[in-house]
Amino acid sequence: MIRTGEPVGPAAxxxxxxxxxxxxxxxxxxxxxxxxxxxxxxxxxPQGGSPVAKPLIGVxxxxxxxxxxxxxxxxxxxxxxxxxxxxxxxxxxxxxxxxAPEEAAAVVARLDGLLVAGGxxxxxxxxxAAPDPRTGPPARERDAWELALxxxxxxxxxxxxxxxxGMQLLNVALGGTLTQHLDGHMGEVGVMGRHVVKPVPGTRYxxxxxxxxxxxxxxxxxxxxxxxxxxxxxYAEDGTVEAVEPDGSAWVLGVQWxxxxxxxPRLARGLVTAARG
Numbered sequence: 001m002i003r004t005g006e007p008v009g010p011a012a013x014x015x016x017x018x019x020x021x022x023x024x025x026x027x028x029x030x031x032x033x034x035x036x037x038x039x040x041x042x043x044x045x046p047q048g049g050s051p052v053a054k055p056l057i058g059v060x061x062x063x064x065x066x067x068x069x070x071x072x073x074x075x076x077x078x079x080x081x082x083x084x085x086x087x088x089x090x091x092x093x094x095x096x097x098x099x100a101p102e103e104a105a106a107v108v109a110r111l112d113g114l115l116v117a118g119g120x121x122x123x124x125x126x127x128x129a130a131p132d133p134r135t136g137p138p139a140r141e142r143d144a145w146e147l148a149l150x151x152x153x154x155x156x157x158x159x160x161x162x163x164x165x166g167m168q169l170l171n172v173a174l175g176g177t178l179t180q181h182l183d184g185h186m187g188e189v190g191v192m193g194r195h196v197v198k199p200v201p202g203t204r205y206x207x208x209x210x211x212x213x214x215x216x217x218x219x220x221x222x223x224x225x226x227x228x229x230x231x232x233x234x235y236a237e238d239g240t241v242e243a244v245e246p247d248g249s250a251w252v253l254g255v256q257w258x259x260x261x262x263x264x265p266r267l268a269r270g271l272v273t274a275a276r277g
Contacts, residue, residue, distance in 0.1 A: 055112035055275035057091040059083070060146050060166070062119055063098045063139070082117055085260035089268025091275065096149065098141045104148035105155070113159040113275030116146055116166030118258060121221060124180060127172045132180035134220070147173050159251040159274035161267065164219055167254025171244060174227025182220055182240065192216040192261055197242040203233035204253055205243045208270045215242075215257040222256060 059082050066075040076097030083093040096107065108114065123138035124131045126147070146166070150173045153160045162170040168178055196214050199206035223241040226232070233253070234243035242256045251274035259267045 054090060054092045055272050056094060057086045057113040057115055057275060058094050058096045058111045059115045060117050061095050061097045063142060081260040085268050088265040089272040091272040098145040101144045101148035105152040108149060108152040108156055108158050111158060113271050114149060114153045116150060116162045116169060118164035122168050122172055122178060127177045134181040157250055159271055161271045162254035164256060164258055167244060167256055168221060170254040171223050171227045174230055176223060176227030177225040179222045179224045182222055192218050195236055197234045197236055200233050204245050205233035208266050216261040217257040219256060
């Protein structure tokens with residue numbers, strides 16, 4: 001049982017003198033049976049075991065017009081594969097639909113880890129380029145929100161995984177650029193392709209996935225010039241940059257493919273393990 005004011009969970013372990021990370025305190029608790037307070041991020045092991053803290057991982061979402069039941073309106077959308085992926089890694093998920101960029105630091109302060117999901121092409125103006133005719137329409141609200149989240153996570157040292165567009169945004173956030181179109185790289189519309197990626201020895205990615213692996217992918221853009229402090233940690237057989245990470249101790253990783261669509265939980269486990277602190 002956890003009483004009000006007792007620091008618990010991964011965020012508390014990364015906190016300061018008081019044991020609670022900035023932005024995570026009494027508001028992180030809720031009333032339970034008999035008036036006792038429990039952390040919303042604390043679950044019990046099966047068969048009545050002791051409390052086990054599961055890291056809270058924020059996952060960004062689409063903001064699209066959608067129809068369901070009798071409704072037709074804008075909706076925050078996220079493939080169910082992302083929450084499943086994080087759960088397989090041992091984490092809890094909270095969705096992060098586009099919001100005011102100035103709120104990003106406060107949101108990140110409540111998280112143990114961040115996953116920036118795939119989606120639309122990044123607006124070329126974000127990296128100082130004119131749009132290629134084959135570049136998709138911009139998602140400006142999402143770009144602004146997710147770039148702010150990435151910046152806040154980097155500043156706070158919050159573990160971060162960028163998937164597809166998320167990797168590209170990580171690169172852009174650090175001053176890098178993108179190749180706006182790769183001829184013949186994306187196959188049938190709406191169907192994930194598969195190709196092999198090879199890890200670079202000595203990288204964080206290689207420590208998680210040491211072998212060449214076939215991965216599911218769906219993209220027509222890629223990293224061009226690397227952002228400040230980033231190194232390549234995996235390549236495709238054609239030389240396309242497939243994973244990037246900072247040359248340092250922070251747990252930050254971007255991958256160009258969609259690990260949530262495959263059956264390999266190692267990247268999710270890596271993120272969640274880092275989020276535990």
